[in-house]
Amino acid sequence: MTDRLIRLIASSTGERIDRYLALALPELSRAQIQRLIDDGFITVNNIPVAKASQRLNDGDEIAVTVPPPAPATLAPESIPLAIVYEDGDLIVIDKPAGMVAHPAAGHPGGTLVNAVLAHAPDLEGVGDEQRPGIVHRLDRDTSGLIVVAKNNRAHRHLQKQFKDRAAQKLYLALVVGKPPTPTGRIEAAIDRDPKNRQRMAVTTGESGREAVTVYRTVEAFKQFTLVEAEPKTGRTHQIRVHLTFIGCPIAGDSLYSTPRSVNTTLPGLHRQFLHAARLTIALPSGAVRTFDSPLPEDLSNALTHLRSI
Numbered sequence: 001m002t003d004r005l006i007r008l009i010a011s012s013t014g015e016r017i018d019r020y021l022a023l024a025l026p027e028l029s030r031a032q033i034q035r036l037i038d039d040g041f042i043t044v045n046n047i048p049v050a051k052a053s054q055r056l057n058d059g060d061e062i063a064v065t066v067p068p069p070a071p072a073t074l075a076p077e078s079i080p081l082a083i084v085y086e087d088g089d090l091i092v093i094d095k096p097a098g099m100v101a102h103p104a105a106g107h108p109g110g111t112l113v114n115a116v117l118a119h120a121p122d123l124e125g126v127g128d129e130q131r132p133g134i135v136h137r138l139d140r141d142t143s144g145l146i147v148v149a150k151n152n153r154a155h156r157h158l159q160k161q162f163k164d165r166a167a168q169k170l171y172l173a174l175v176v177g178k179p180p181t182p183t184g185r186i187e188a189a190i191d192r193d194p195k196n197r198q199r200m201a202v203t204t205g206e207s208g209r210e211a212v213t214v215y216r217t218v219e220a221f222k223q224f225t226l227v228e229a230e231p232k233t234g235r236t237h238q239i240r241v242h243l244t245f246i247g248c249p250i251a252g253d254s255l256y257s258t259p260r261s262v263n264t265t266l267p268g269l270h271r272q273f274l275h276a277a278r279l280t281i282a283l284p285s286g287a288v289r290t291f292d293s294p295l296p297e298d299l300s301n302a303l304t305h306l307r308s309i
Contacts, residue, residue: 040197144276
């Protein structure tokens with residue numbers, strides 16, 4: 001199945017785009033419209049919509065790309081999971097690179113959700129029906145810690161922590177070049193890249209969403225720098241976009257690398273060097289816990305190589 005493209009011309013001024021589309025396209029739910037906006041599949045006058053609250057003008061040209069639907073039912077799949085912690089409320093998993101978090105267009109199976117459903121069948125129906133238990137995301141080629149809620153009470157509790165920026169996430173990233181300062185705070189709004197809907201970009205426009213990342217140099221090499229990055233907000237591709245913005249794209253990141261950094265490769269590194277190494281959350285019981293994940297073999301080998309030259 002292929003994407004379905006719907007074109008509309010707005011016939012009113014001042015109406016929110018999500019409300020307009022909900023009336024114009026009753027086959028799409030509000031949640032579906034919000035996801036299409038988040039994924040860059042809705043544009044107004046060829047510019048991706050950043051917020052569901054964006055107001056329309058009479059005559060605006062709206063394009064809605066609807067990808068093929070995910071499977072109606074999610075099938076449990078017996079896929080090994082590296083479980084770091086589990087109790088009656090949640091599971092903390094060390095996700096390998098290459099695994100997608102939940103089924104979507106192009107990834108109907110083999111996802112983290114499919115694996116978790118085989119491990120915890122009662123997860124079905126927790127939160128979003130197509131991504132049950134998922135509280136936050138990791139990109140497919142980012143490895144490391146991700147938390148999955150096992151019931152709706154835990155799901156609400158954890159979602160609130162991430163929304164309120166109470167959960168603490170620490171990533172390890174190997175970047176090309178040297179950051180402008182050994183430590184720093186990047187405050188730059190992020191929006192969908194109007195030239196490529198798969199990418200995000202730093203923007204100066206009003207549509208951008210606030211984004212803050214703090215970084216610290218851990219180890220310097222001739223052409224690379226290992227940094228710790230702590231996102232204070234949770235925007236799509238935030239660390240990748242922010243580090244690229246300061247002139248230090250993540251090694252192996254084919255989506256955000258510049259032509260110069262594409263040619264700066266490391267033996268055995270076939271994905272972006274980005275790892276969710278530490279996660280601190282408050283459990284539903286009230287206890288605050290910190291979980292750690294060591295660097296996987298491919299990233300560890302890349303550092304060993306750099307230290308040997």
